[in-house]
Amino acid sequence: xxxxxxxxxxxxxxxxxxxxxxxxxxxxxxxxxxxxxxxxxxxxxxxxxxxxxxxxxxxxxxxxxxxxxxxxxxxxxxxxxxxxxxxxxxxxxxxxxxxxxxxxxxxxxxxxxxxxxxxxxxxxxxxxxxxxxxxxxxxxxxxxxxxxxxxxxxxxxxxxxxxxxxxxxxxxxxxxxxxxxxxxxxxxxxxxxxxxxxxxxx
Amino acid sequence: xxxxxxxxxxxxxxxxxxxxxxxxxxxxxxxxxxxxxxxxxxxxxxxxxxxxxxxxxxxxxxxxxxxxxxxxxxxxxxxxxxxxxxxxxxxxxxxxxxxxxxxxxxxxxxxxxxxxxxxxxxxxxxxxxxxxxxxxxxxxxxxxxxxxxxxxxxxxxxxxxxxxxxxxxxxxxxxxxxxxxxxxxxxxxxxxxxxxxxxxxxxxxxxxxxxxxxxxxxxxxxxxxxxxxxxxxxxxxxxxxxxxxxxxxxxxxxxxxxxxxxxxxxxxxxxxxxx
Numbered sequence: 001x002x003x004x005x006x007x008x009x010x011x012x013x014x015x016x017x018x019x020x021x022x023x024x025x026x027x028x029x030x031x032x033x034x035x036x037x038x039x040x041x042x043x044x045x046x047x048x049x050x051x052x053x054x055x056x057x058x059x060x061x062x063x064x065x066x067x068x069x070x071x072x073x074x075x076x077x078x079x080x081x082x083x084x085x086x087x088x089x090x091x092x093x094x095x096x097x098x099x100x101x102x103x104x105x106x107x108x109x110x111x112x113x114x115x116x117x118x119x120x121x122x123x124x125x126x127x128x129x130x131x132x133x134x135x136x137x138x139x140x141x142x143x144x145x146x147x148x149x150x151x152x153x154x155x156x157x158x159x160x161x162x163x164x165x166x167x168x169x170x171x172x173x174x175x176x177x178x179x180x181x182x183x184x185x186x187x188x189x190x191x192x193x194x195x196x197x198x199x200x201x202x
Numbered sequence: 203x204x205x206x207x208x209x210x211x212x213x214x215x216x217x218x219x220x221x222x223x224x225x226x227x228x229x230x231x232x233x234x235x236x237x238x239x240x241x242x243x244x245x246x247x248x249x250x251x252x253x254x255x256x257x258x259x260x261x262x263x264x265x266x267x268x269x270x271x272x273x274x275x276x277x278x279x280x281x282x283x284x285x286x287x288x289x290x291x292x293x294x295x296x297x298x299x300x301x302x303x304x305x306x307x308x309x310x311x312x313x314x315x316x317x318x319x320x321x322x323x324x325x326x327x328x329x330x331x332x333x334x335x336x337x338x339x340x341x342x343x344x345x346x347x348x349x350x351x352x353x354x355x356x357x358x359x360x361x362x363x364x365x366x367x368x369x370x371x372x373x374x375x376x377x378x379x380x381x382x383x384x385x386x387x388x389x390x391x392x393x394x395x396x397x398x399x400x401x402x403x404x405x406x407x408x409x410x411x412x413x414x415x416x417x418x419x420x421x422x423x424x425x426x427x428x429x430x431x432x433x434x435x436x437x438x439x440x441x442x443x444x445x446x447x448x449x450x451x452x453x454x455x456x457x458x459x460x461x462x463x464x465x466x467x468x469x470x471x472x473x474x475x476x477x
Contacts, residue, residue, distance in 0.1 A: 174462055
């Protein structure tokens with residue numbers, strides 16, 4: 001009886017501590033393929049934006065290293081110069097912003113096809129999944145950059161590049177520019193203000 | 203080269219890299235989703251601080267990677283002018299145009315414009331020794347002229363899988379090592395830099411869609427400035443009509459529109475030159 005109980009506790013603990021999702025190197029392409037296709041299927045559904053959005057979040061959340069993205073978008077130097085409360089608040093607002101920004105674009109989706117070009121080695125032992133989206137008049141290269149997260153042992157996305165434009169790099173430059181004119185709290189206010197006004201419009 | 207391109211890119215950036223949180227409409231749900239991911243996030247941040255140095259190397263020092271922009275005063279002014287032009291002229295006209303002409307027809311107009319720009323692409327592919335691409339471009343031109351009703355359709359791509367290889371003189375100059383030079387915002391066309399502006403002048407000279415030196419170059423379609431403006435307007439309006447609503451999304455997205463357009467343009471051009 002006692003061992004049984006212990007075993008149960010052990011099993012429960014084990015289940016909790018095992019990450020719900022683990023992406024190994026050789027799984028990047030098939031997993032991303034199925035996730036992107038799932039997103040496209042969800043987009044075609046005739047559901048409300050709220051339901052479709054939640055489903056897409058559930059599909060894609062596990063492969064993105066949001067925390068790292070927030071820090072890199074700000075640059076480590078600025079990150080280290082702010083308080084941990086500011087870091088938390090920034091991360092929360094930045095992630096919400098990324099998600100909202102994606103939401104805004106859902107309506108533009110128009111049956112574009114995605115082509116998978118495979119996973120290639122990228123800088124410093126990182127990997128890049130290369131894809132192409134066939135648009136109305138042009139083909140856009142979309143690359144997902146993965147790093148091997150020490151925390152979880154998973155490969156996670158830390159940046160996305162479209163036609164050579166890195167989302168993190170453009171944010172870094174924007175924040176660096178803003179920091180010349182404003183202090184960090186004012187930037188947080190700007191990020192905060194952007195959220196509700198968008199929600200009203202959507 | 204084209205302002206629209208940057209708009210599209212910026213649009214797609216948001217489109218691809220983030221996730222829909224459609225629940226924003228319903229505020230309470232949205233907050234719960236975001237804050238739950240926030241919990242994991244903050245835990246991870248505090249433990250992963252050590253390994254971001256290699257990422258900082260990848261992205262570079264923000265001050266050193268900043269775009270060379272000595273004319274920022276003029277550029278900001280012109281970005282504003284272009285913004286007003288888009289909002290009050292290009293967008294309303296393109297919206298009306300899109301209502302009259304079905305999308306398939308507008309895509310055909312777009313195909314035709316690209317088709318006629320063939321000399322620019324061929325010359326610049328050759329100048330960069332891209333022989334296979336030059337051959338494919340020539341093949342595309344022949345196939346689309348004959349089987350694509352003179353370029354209105356793109357059977358070379360849809361049936362044979364021969365993609366268009368966009369190359370311009372700005373890229374060629376970059377290929378030979380010429381740096382970007384200062385960032386310049388052009389009227390209507392938007393983001394550019396000194397190198398690409400010089401390239402644009404060269405490309406325009408050999409473009410069949412612009413009358414420069416029409417007496418000596420036999421394939422020129424417009425014969426005078428009036429016709430140049432007419433063709434140019436159709437080009438701008440047609441292109442805008444295929445990307446309605448995208449610019450507004452970028453404006454909503456960008457924390458600082460000016461620096462966003464500038465950096466996105468610069469990154470995109472550097473990547474194109476590398477390829």
